[in-house]
Amino acid sequence: MRKLCIIPARGGSKRIPRKNIKEFIGKPIIAYSIEAALSSGLFDEVMVSTDDDEIAEVAKKYGAQVPFFRSKDNANDFATTMDVLVEVTKRYKEVGSEFGVVCCIYATSPFVSKEILQNSFAVFEQKNFDSLFPVIKYGFPIQRSIRVEENKISFNYPENANKRSQDLKDAFHDAGQFYWMKQDLINQGAVIVTDNTGAFEISELQGQDIDNEVDWKLAELKYELIQSIK
Template sequence: MNIAILPARGGSKRIPRKNIKTFHGKPIIAYSIEAAIQSGCFDRVIVSTDDSEIADISRKLGAEVPFLRPDNLSDDFATTLDVMKHAIDWCEKQQLCVKFVCCLYATAPFISPQYLQEGFTLIKSEEFDYVFSATSFAFPIQRAIKITTQGTIEMFQPEYLNHRSQDLIEAYHDAGQFYWGTSEAFINRKSFFSSRSKAVLLPRKYVQDIDTQEDWELAEALFKVLK
């Protein structure tokens, strides 16, 4: 059995009620639920939440909410791996034989069934713990600068000051959309970032982290242009 798990607690502070806030006409969690269902990869699409309103909305959108997450896994200190392990443990107690699991973030309106399918093909055909979405940095990270306590500028890696951009190794970052993994990897809290992981590369235009109101506004503007 393959399952999707969407962590969606109710206590978002920087953007209140973020997981069900309206994004271009529907709750933002709808985009992740719809992509999961349309991908055809999952036997069950489960939302892990502590919030009854999120649970009701998620059910109406076609997901299951077979349990409410306990308070100790719904505060600011609970990790994604904690939440995933709890959900997988619940499935095992129901005698569900879970082989592959996909963590889908609830605030990922650019998520695509196509890339979920690509990730599923990789995780089931090769010996990886995880396959997750990633994208490239828009600027060479070797040229990154910092502002000191005195307000002056320093390079993090000054040894690359005179290197041509095309000679620098391209760098990538987690796109924050989905994480395919084996049930065993999630249960044992294995690291996402290791030689046992592989990335599904997304175009940068489909990636926008949403943590602040400014992020939200940028995502809405980008979505309008793309869609």
């Protein structure tokens, strides 16, 4: 079964200008996603979907393919990840190239490694999931979360206010790094998560949302810590 890696990287990032090719510990951050995908040995093709000439050049420098540019409709702030995946796989199909499995890796995912990709794909394949993505456990039980209104605290789930943390179920959130999907799911063009979507747990150290400059610094610190303890 042929496998395609798609790395979405449009040029219009606003909160962190030129985010997808900003230097992250010595090289453009997109390079980490490209290198992890290539070194995993899993993919028949690793491509970057972009609307930006400079991003395209950086992507090709690090070994990715940029066979076509993203359409204007999917290069705005409102296009979803699924919109991009549908467009890319349709373009490949038009030239006679089809894939059974697609992995979308975000351009700002320096914690993704070849081992994580290989191990997560093994779970995806063995369990025959429609899709699979990495998740991180919340550090505190969300069942005991609170809200603040007019400086007053109240429990979102008052029935859990006096329960011990160890008596509450773990909760997780999407790590926002990559998504394995069957091509059939993309053909439907709707959602990534179905009633047959799998999870691949990673640690809090192995993930970091990067939405602002503080996030960026935290990500660099985490990355350097991981490298120091390998």
